[in-house]
Amino acid sequence: MNYPLLEATDPTTCLSGKMSRISRITANIFRKHIKEYGLSNSQMSLLFVLSKRRDLTQKELCDILFMEKSTLNRNLKRLVDQKYVTKKDFPALNITETGKAHLEKAIPAWRKAMKEIRSLLLADGEEAVDTILTKLKQSQL
Amino acid sequence: MNYPLLEATDPTTCLSGKMSRISRITANIFRKHIKEYGLSNSQMSLLFVLSKRRDLTQKELCDILFMEKSTLNRNLKRLVDQKYVTKKDFPALNITETGKAHLEKAIPAWRKAMKEIRSLLLADGEEAVDTILTKLKQSQL
DNA sequence: ATCGTAAAGTTGTATATACAACTGATATGA
DNA sequence: TCATATCAGTTGTATATACAACTTTACGAT
Secondary structure (H helix, E strand, O other): OOOHHHHOOOHHHOHHHHHHHHHHHHHHHHHHHHHHHOOOHHHHHHHHHHHHOOOEOHHHHHHHHOOOHHHHHHHHHHHHHOOOEEOOOOOOEEEOHHHHHHHHHHHHHHHHHHHHHHHHHHHHHHHHHHHHHHHHHHHHO | OOOHHHHOOOHHHOHHHHHHHHHHHHHHHHHHHHHHHOOOHHHHHHHHHHHHOOOEOHHHHHHHHOOOHHHHHHHHHHHHHOOOEEOOOOOOEEEOHHHHHHHHHHHHHHHHHHHHHHHHHHHHHHHHHHHHHHHHHHHHO
């Protein structure tokens, strides 16, 4: 039995595989730095958004984060359970003082993580990230 | 109460947030194309590697994929359960004829996915992916 | 040959992710 | 007003991911 398509394919070109590797390596570096604050990468991203904009809905957060609504709903729930986010004005969501204080405390660790990633990517690597994200966002309109 | 670090921080610069968005958008595009073959992105990556090299161990797959050993162990188990991979020569792992045949059938869908991603990234976007991955790999030695 | 250590593999647990299906709210047209 | 249709939010289920802890295997020194 032979497999002409498979034999003609170079799997190392697979962009899904490359992106997954990039994602795993990056996530691991960030996680290492911020885990001592009990925050995951995804939770930190969510808190960051909520720290800068008030009264966002789940739908709006989904659009900002390119995240499926059920994923967001559950990530959010964990932050609400910890009282970092309040649903007091539901459906509007807001970060609490507790949430802001916790995020504030985690920022030095976040900066260390950013520094470590930047030391790997250098300026052109960080630009490359923006290039890719800008292009991919075009598909999300 | 005020939060000097938080106020001095621009969360939109966060590389973890950017990478996560990139990962979600890309994974969704690939998933859309290959799901009809019952393969996930991660499973396809694994089968691709095993289709090109014989007798790899779990450890070797982990190193190739930058994946934690327990993650790999379970992803592998799903492929073994479906008889796409055999542990007959354990600890050496091998793709089966069934696995190769299934992968062969999925390749046209994979090509469509690649085409869609490439139409978004263009040549410079795809180069940017390689730039990033090459730099990040430096940290994994 | 054996004992001890280190490495590989497995299992328990928690979060992240998305799709499908359901619920509830809201808005719009007859 | 009411019926319906759409949209936001929630819940069920499955895979992906990683850390910690455990088991098993392999290997090296004495």
